[in-house]
Amino acid sequence: MPLELYNTLSRKKEVFSPLHPPYVGMYVCGPTVYSDPHLGHARAAITFDVLFRYLKYLGYQVRYVRNITDVGHLEGDADEGEDKILKKARLEQVEPIEIAQRYTALYHKAMDALGVLRPSIEPTATGHIPQQIEMIRQILERGYAYEVNGSVYLDVECYRRDFPYGILSGRNVEELLAGSRELEGQSEKRHPWDFALWKRAEPTHLMQWDSPWGRGYPGWHIECSAMSINYLGVPFDIHGGGLDLVFPHHEAEIAQAHACFGKEAAFQARFWIHNNLVTIEGQKMSKSLGNFITVEQVFTGKHPKLSRGYPPMALRFLILQAHYRSTLDFSEEALLGAFRGYLRLMTAYQRLMEVRPYTYSSFSVEAWRERVFAALNDDLNTAAAIALFFEQTEEIIRLRRQEIYLTAEDLALYQLTWKEVLIDILGLSPPQSIEWEKWASLIGLLIQIRRDARQAKNYALADLIRDKMTSLGIKFLDFPDETLWEMYE
């Protein structure tokens, strides 16, 4: 059963195969770096991290490009509104690049903690101004854009005579016009649905570059077209991003690519993949609603909706327990549930490594393994895959107690599957610290002392040790023949 992915372009699942095997080109819209990374960023990053990991696991050589948007963009395509990064820079009285650098670093820090692998290439918009200008120049040359007072706009009316505008989002221009909130008056655009490729900069504008049309800065959509095509060519295999980017951002990207390269662009990417949003009490997180939660707040617990902090893997696990195309409703209750479930799974994983082989197998590892990969192949159904692992937790205990058995060969495959899927593909990591070995021997010593105390019926000492360890976040698990322990903080 091959990997199938839901393609927004066709609105159905399609068997994935790259254009030029074994190479896969994947571009994902990264963050605009002007504020703290939040749960939405985490979900997008983790979703495509898993896809990245899985494609590599399947043997593809993946070039994964995820951009950093460090040019502030206007708050709208209208000719008004303030650049978000500039606004932040002005408020804090620092250079725009300081804002970009700071939030890029915070983004990296948060995503690293969540086990998100760095992409192969992480280009910045400001680092690719020439490529963007060149693309705009070609679009103008082909007649799909026009210049007005030092700004350049894509001429949607003209474009749609040759290409289908709205192919990704299912919009048509008439409907857009009917429902547009665009205000009449201030626009120099020919039609309300035209969008900016290049904007003229006022002399006071902090970030501006020379261009054939005078000093200015690029429009929001052009950077992704220019950078994706620069590193991956046209068309490339996979373009990803949040569901909220489908329109207008990705629709505009497709239009720019075709306006520049014509039919060769072939919808720019063959697979358009979108992760659904994170909601808080059923509503999308947004600053205007004041309900957004940053990744850091989840770690520290410093948020009104949280009573404590949670480790990064708890959040990663919560996200993975939902299918990426479903909305995920965030709450502390859900997060706590995910955290406990994650610990349970990791405990099982650690115990699995202590299982000893036998002369025959009492169940089929192969059949179970196939079900796990069938789930992953079914549009990356991580939730279903994880459920299959939970179903095995009791089997592991029975294996360890020699109530059921596996041959050395089957056991190896069984252990391999746990490692490959949970650790390598889903990117979960056991709750360990770098000081793990030291901790382990220290705790082992305490366990021994406590055991002696218990045998001597010195329960006061035994309980003192246990309670102290509990308060430090280390839980003792007394089995009849031994004591295991686990960290839960």
Place this chain on the structure above:
RNA sequence: GGCGACGUGGCCGAGCGGUUAGGCACGGGUCUGCAAAACCCUCUACGGGAGUUCGAAUCUCCCCGUCGCCUCCA
């Protein structure tokens, strides 16, 4: 107004015509010096109505409700 989703047991969440999804929480029990853990048991749901079918959470229609996009947004 247009486009698109979704409503599953206390909570999160798979599900794409016939199986107990699964996790977390709750309750009872076994075990334990006590507890935790582990194990066993209990809780068995699909917004409402009509239809198709031997059979529907899963398909069709209507209704109700929620949400996203159409401004920046992962």
